[in-house]
Amino acid sequence: MAVRVDVEFAAKDAVRAVKRGDLIIVVDVLRCSSSIVSALANGVEAVIPTETLKEAYRLREQHSDYLLVGERKGRKPRGFDLGNSPLEFLRELVDGKTVIMTTTGGTRALVRCRGAEHVLVGAFLNAGAVAKKAVEIAQTNRVNVSFVLAGEKGLFSLEDFLCAGAIASEFPAGTFDLSDKALAAVLGFERVKDALGEYVGESRHAKHLIELGFERDIEFSCMLNHFGLVPVYRDGKVTLMR
Amino acid sequence: MAVRVDVEFAAKDAVRAVKRGDLIIVVDVLRCSSSIVSALANGVEAVIPTETLKEAYRLREQHSDYLLVGERKGRKPRGFDLGNSPLEFLRELVDGKTVIMTTTGGTRALVRCRGAEHVLVGAFLNAGAVAKKAVEIAQTNRVNVSFVLAGEKGLFSLEDFLCAGAIASEFPAGTFDLSDKALAAVLGFERVKDALGEYVGESRHAKHLIELGFERDIEFSCMLNHFGLVPVYRDGKVTLMR
Numbered sequence: 035m036a037v038r039v040d041v042e043f044a045a046k047d048a049v050r051a052v053k054r055g056d057l058i059i060v061v062d063v064l065r066c067s068s069s070i071v072s073a074l075a076n077g078v079e080a081v082i083p084t085e086t087l088k089e090a091y092r093l094r095e096q097h098s099d100y101l102l103v104g105e106r107k108g109r110k111p112r113g114f115d116l117g118n119s120p121l122e123f124l125r126e127l128v129d130g131k132t133v134i135m136t137t138t139g140g141t142r143a144l145v146r147c148r149g150a151e152h153v154l155v156g157a158f159l160n161a162g163a164v165a166k167k168a169v170e171i172a173q174t175n176r177v178n179v180s181f182v183l184a185g186e187k188g189l190f191s192l193e194d195f196l197c198a199g200a201i202a203s204e205f206p207a208g209t210f211d212l213s214d215k216a217l218a219a220v221l222g223f224e225r226v227k228d229a230l231g232e233y234v235g236e237s238r239h240a241k242h243l244i245e246l247g248f249e250r251d252i253e254f255s256c257m258l259n260h261f262g263l264v265p266v267y268r269d270g271k272v273t274l275m276r
Numbered sequence: 277m278a279v280r281v282d283v284e285f286a287a288k289d290a291v292r293a294v295k296r297g298d299l300i301i302v303v304d305v306l307r308c309s310s311s312i313v314s315a316l317a318n319g320v321e322a323v324i325p326t327e328t329l330k331e332a333y334r335l336r337e338q339h340s341d342y343l344l345v346g347e348r349k350g351r352k353p354r355g356f357d358l359g360n361s362p363l364e365f366l367r368e369l370v371d372g373k374t375v376i377m378t379t380t381g382g383t384r385a386l387v388r389c390r391g392a393e394h395v396l397v398g399a400f401l402n403a404g405a406v407a408k409k410a411v412e413i414a415q416t417n418r419v420n421v422s423f424v425l426a427g428e429k430g431l432f433s434l435e436d437f438l439c440a441g442a443i444a445s446e447f448p449a450g451t452f453d454l455s456d457k458a459l460a461a462v463l464g465f466e467r468v469k470d471a472l473g474e475y476v477g478e479s480r481h482a483k484h485l486i487e488l489g490f491e492r493d494i495e496f497s498c499m500l501n502h503f504g505l506v507p508v509y510r511d512g513k514v515t516l517m518r
Binding site: 043189190191192195196213214215217218221222224225226233236237238239 | 285431432433434437438455456457459460463464466467468475478479480481
């Protein structure tokens, strides 16, 4: 049996992928997924995603050694240690730490996937590594694969769509059966792969981030396969898959 | 002010585009849009789309000179004169006729757009002509543009997505502001434009049609800009825009 590959275009539809029992790849290129990858690459032990600011503040009260990171409307909330920029996760600040993260897109999508057995975090930064691991898990456990695109405000987001395409383009053609959405994503990625930053920069969310002064985050988040690591979300935490 | 261009991925979301007051381009490449274009090219005076078989049969009872055409599950329903194949609309059969058409995707999408002032029917067959007319109408009337993809069973359909991209790729870059969905569609189209039939053939719906023996319909429906005509839906009828 071929492994079916589908895409949910909005975080709110994560529940469908969970119900199907699929391996889920959560994608929020700008910037949650990219920040998680960067955080783990720089020694963060675990990222605890929360949906609300309230939960994030409460967790921090309980664990004063945890770092509080994330954004609302793109900016670092009051009392937070770091924002949601992948470039902020410097090793000297984060090595060995546990991080509480709340963002408007990605961490919500993750929390909504909590009923799923296999949840990976995908970005351009680790596309190849995630694809490889997803193939392994899907084949070993005989499960299908769903991408959940976090988007912003529940809207379709170009950069997440292209990233799902980057990952799905690595799936072996014979044994992986792409849905129309997944095929569309692969075609989009193939069109832009040689100038990723340029096209991602045309997306609504990228334009907003550029206005806020985060242009370098976009360039960094578009570094395809810069890292070989795979973040996995399990028991409420994102950690490095060993 | 730039003209905003958005895409609704499913017929049921046509109502959003209607509410926005947009010029709507309904796309159902396989096969309703392509059949409408072919019908008008071969002399059909008007196409009356209906949502249900019941309505179609009733209309035919009232007008015995109208042709009854369309499909359910890809096949010609009982008592119909023609199916939903663009190749069936031969001039000797249809010239000067009015056609009642009911299909599972496209005609439903059209009927749901009845509240909109400007509704065009787009296919690969007439992509360039539709794009030109849409630009003209949008600029003259200062309205935005929405694509409504009919899909099949309310699902995202690759061929309609690519066709929206084909049309949107003709919009003037400076004055037309593409949403993330519209940009994604353009990128997908640009990737496949030199081998349209091959990629459209990979879609779920195309595979189903090939099983039913309609492979030639797919080839025909992928003939980019084969016709220069623009069907417009107004007062319950699709006619040639003069």
